[in-house]
């Protein structure tokens with residue numbers, strides 16, 4: 001099939017999942033066309049059957065902001081004329097689903113539109129009167145809509161009152177890439193042999209509650225020698241840094257900024273912290289589990305569908321810093337428990353969330369909405 005993928009290029013779960021999906025589809029013989037404002041993070045190498053179409057937004061003095069949706073819709077239609085797209089798959093509804101809808105209208109219905117809801121497009125933006133109605137409209141008018149967790153599906157039905165079916169297809173990983181490596185030199189760069197390494201990785205926005213990460217770490221570091229790696233960048237970075245200083249742990253916290261090779265870093269971590277306010281899935285938690293890192297996270301959104309509470313980590317109420325610190329210490333001070341949870345995380349990632357298990361579900365969906373009977377998986 002010829003598949004268009006529309007996504008955000010920056011570091012963030014929806015862009016990572018969209019990019020990985022496109023690469024997996026290309027490996028399975030499909031022709032994949034990415035549409036974004038820049039080359040997506042993680043699409044830096046050449047891949048056969050993968051094309052990238054940059055969306056240019058020419059500016060003009062009457063525009064307050066360049067109308068990206070219009071440029072994106074035009075680009076999709078141009079590529080459709082040349083490549084004959086069967087499906088355009090919009091990742092993150094705003095504004096990608098609207099642009100895909102407009103492009104389909106302009107192309108006389110020449111392709112199908114799939115929208116994948118990822119998280120804050122529903123949990124935050126659906127509450128905004130400026131977006132709610134157009135969001136509901138795009139969801140109703142897509143040929144298929146998926147959500148990355150059951151929790152997000154329920155939330156979408158509850159907040160927008162949409163009538164159409166929403167299919168849950170969970171996020172996934174390339175399990176050939178996400179596995180624990182032996183990296184003693186990376187470990188030695190951050191910690192002494194007696195120190196535990198805790199890690200957090202996100203785009204450091206308020207929803208991630210990065211201050212809770214620092215508070216949990218400070219409580220843990222009072223009991224066991226430890227270091228904290230903070231991977232990613234975002235608006236909460238300065239506050240987290242100030243808090244680490246105020247709590248006297250700044251010399252044990254490493255703010256690493258955005259990193260491409262997260263597997264090397266996860267491979268030296270002993271525990272992963274994800275104390276988010278809301279998390280429709282929690283891709284970072286899954287990446288940690290796949291690399292044998294137990295997770296302490298909040299019981300919110302789709303996280304309970306990813307982290308098996310008591311088996312691959314522990315889930316605590318949002319804001320329960322004390323509880324999360326106690327759970328972290330329970331894991332870090334008990335080598336048997338740690339080993340059990342690490343192994344259970346790897347097992348869960350491999351049996352439920354590997355690309356081989358999940359990508360065929362997207363293929364089957366595309367085939368279904370295109371009315372093909374030639375079998376899922378066939379390009």
Ligand code: GMT
Pocket residue numbers: 011012013014015017118119120121123148171207278279280281282283284
């Ligand atoms: O919704 C967002 O905050 C953005 C989005 C992203 O691009 O990072 O994150 C969401 O999508 C990811 C991929 O499906 C999920 O793993 C994240 O849980 C989800 N973020 C939130 O729900 C806060």
